[in-house]
Amino acid sequence: MTTAAVRRPRLVGVDLQDTEENRPIVDAIELDNPDANLIRMPGMVKIQKEGRLVIRRTTVEEVLGREWETHEFQLSIISYVGNISEWDEDQIVIEWEH
């Protein structure tokens, strides 16, 4: 059942609106995922990473300078690739399951 050979690295990631409000969030994601790859497209930023991408509330709050609840991420996100394996008060984790 696991015959599908992985031809290229399996990326996960999020697409975010490229706005003033999202810039600190993008910065926070970069801090927590140092090897993430950023692609800028008109109006949006695409963040890709191999394996696992994590968005931590505390890091976002630190960069943002105010309280931030993870549900607010719904205002920033355009799309994602992967599987949301965790979304609680403290973090959002995107990774493939199998």
Next chain:
Amino acid sequence: MAKASMRERYQLLTRDLDWEPSYVTHDQLYPYTRFEGIKIHDWDAWEDPFRLTVDSYAKYQAEKDKRLYAVIDSFAQGSGHLQVSDARYFNALRLFLQGVMPLEYQAHRHFAYLARHLDGPGARFASLCQSIDELRHAQTEIHAISMYNKYYDGLHAPTKMHDRVWYLSVPKSFFDDGLSAGPFEFMTAISFSFEYFLTNLLFVPFMSGASFNGDLSTMSFGFSAQSDESRHMTLGLEVIKFILEQDEDNVPIMQEWIDKWFWRGYRLLSLIACMQDYFLPKKVMSWKEAFELYLEQQMLDGLFPDLAYYGIRPPLHVEQALKEKEYISHQVHWILYQFSHAASFTTTVPTKSEMDWMSAQYPDTFDQHYRPLYDKAAKMQKAGNRFFNPGLPMLCQVCQIPMGFSESGDPTTLAVRFSEYRGERYNTCSDGCQWIFQREPEKYVQAWLPVHQIYQGNCGGPTIPEVLDWYGIQPGDSGEYRTSADAKNWTHWHEPAGVK
């Protein structure tokens, strides 16, 4: 009292509000979730990664709308329509408004049905939120584009056109196919195949394209809608995994649906391929690039190894789509180019710089097969004979697109597949569409094929002007862009204002 955690709040506000019926049986209350052969043993195994509750849903959706309407208003107030790259761009909006917006409304209706008829409270609540989202999308899409209706043609009757016009029967019949299936097939079709597997190809490059072409209004609508879409993607993936985990007997059924709805969705997106390569005057990325990024890299390399765990393989006919990425946008634009006299959009021969861009993007096909066609069309137009196809096209019985697709990997030979069912002949455009037809012929023999309907006398009359009138298409909406009212107005509005 301490604030409940997200997990507890979700449990309290969603799952714990459910009850077991006592006046009727469970099966009487939920009569539609067994006839498709899908076996669900435990609806409580349904996970909602967003842990969305009704209060946070309302709070964030209100915020999204507030932001969106602020942008739309100021853009309209500042004559934003003059900031768009070129009036040709509005053809993309026409196709979007006529083709996609009514699907959002249909999705709203059908998710409302699922919100009533699925057995599990978690799945019902996710469907309810999506139903409200889809209504928001239909409304905000109309609102975002309505400001252009004052200045440009072809935007005045999208819902009427959706029900009647030939090229719009492509998205309409796609969605009707899903709506008329059972709830699990619908979710595989729309939530998984369309919203998870293919949505990025539809929305992301297009909205980024709107941004690049100065259409702030559509960009804001699109990104706002797309933020809901992330939730819908999650629902789509959850649906698949949930069903696959419930019973091994579900696996072959799901595999067939994934096979079917990949090809259905992929064929529908060929209109987007054309829109992306031809209708956006300033190009963000080519269809081929978007296909490689979103479909090959993210889905085939990312998602499908995950699904292999459950015994699901990549969709049938995907290798044909991989070959077609080299030319499908050109084949579809060539169809729309020669039939735009009967459409609610205009087309034209691409500019030289656009054609050079296409040569660079499609080095193995554009100069070999398509540039010569545009050169010939340009020559005809120069001689006062703009090329329009004087016939009505042969249509595929399944995807309903004119039969302009070629044999896989050979752009010069048209593909025609035919099947027989109860003594009658049915034509399809590809192995994929033929496979879908032969799987459920009794469904597709009912297809409302626009060309055949015209010949049956059901579309206003036998002549093109009568049919266009019945379609709700007005003079000025169709034909050649360069001689259109939009082109004239655009030139007039953009005459240099500075002192020489």
Next chain:
Amino acid sequence: MAVNSIGPYDFPAKDRQEVYGDDQLIHVMWAGNMLFCSPACFRVPRKMKWSDFKSMMVDPWAGADPDYHPDKVGEWRKDSEPIEPKPDQTLAQLGIAHKGIVSFRMA
């Protein structure tokens, strides 16, 4: 396989021959010419003579290509089967199916 449904599922085909009375639908394809994106669809009487079909249906359609020469066409086929239609033969006599395809090439 059959459609899974909540009740009996048996509906007439929307484009069955009888809906068109004495007429039928025929598709015409100019093989090897990409100018026409797809074959064209015509509604014609089954009793129509080949010569009329050619001059009243095929020629005006194909003539939208300035390179079309009505007397230089040949290699007629009914689907993949080569045919040599005679001017007086009717479409019914030629055995072209309802919704079938007739194709030609230009020399």
